[in-house]
Amino acid sequence: MPMDPFQNMQDWRKNMDRFFGENFWGEFEGIIKPPIPHINLYKSDNEILCYVNIPGLEDIDKVDVYVDYAILEIKGVISLQPQHHQLVQEEILQGSFERKIDLPYPVRGDKIHASYQNGLLIIQLHRLIHQETSKNRIKIHSIED
Template sequence: MDPFQNMQDWRKNMDRFFGENFWGEFEGIMKPPIPHINLYKSDNEILCYVSIPGLDDIDKVDVYVDYATLEIRGVISLQPQHHQLVHEEILQGSFERKIDLPYPVRGDKIHASYKNGLLIIQLHRLIHQETSKNRIKIRSIED
């Protein structure tokens, strides 16, 4: 008996019992997130290395920063023309990653470049301006 067929049968039974969308809840667990990311920090700078192989058009990737969150969206497509996929280990398809940054970053000082399959994003720490103490004048209210 084929063990893979047993697994498919088991999966179909689970779908019938729990509903068609049962496996959708586990997709993030069963599939590793793409693209793979390395995040490095210093006192005032964050470097984010994003593995995006075969990117031929940088306009297919969007990078957003909001305070202390980095969001990357795009498509990884490696399918050569006139060929059929036989074995897949390099993950591909549409992706969306949200990364919590170790500290807030400046929205006006972000640099991104793509070279040798790596998207490199350079972010600078948001330094809060010193605020001075302001004395509040108290007024007397007469009855």
């Protein structure tokens, strides 16, 4: 009976989980496969700007942006496959994505602006002074060149 080479890997991983803790592999997931889309997050005393790299987006309604208190959630798909061509080299990560970003402070659900231009989704958020929670889908505006 042939031995399953992946069984040893599973056993090794379980032992590593026991030794380092169950979140050990989660720590490396972002290094092995970086999360998409890439983001830059900027803050001032009362405003947060989130730049989200989503190349090739043709339909802005195919990206969902939600804000709930101090979490920004972005869902969608990055797809750059041209017709009648075969992928030879891939450095721009593609595929379905779902990211939850912890914000540096709670933000207002009623004062949010999102726009898409030149491959960047720019989300402007404002600090929440009093507490409220409601997860709302944010409308994205297309800015023509």
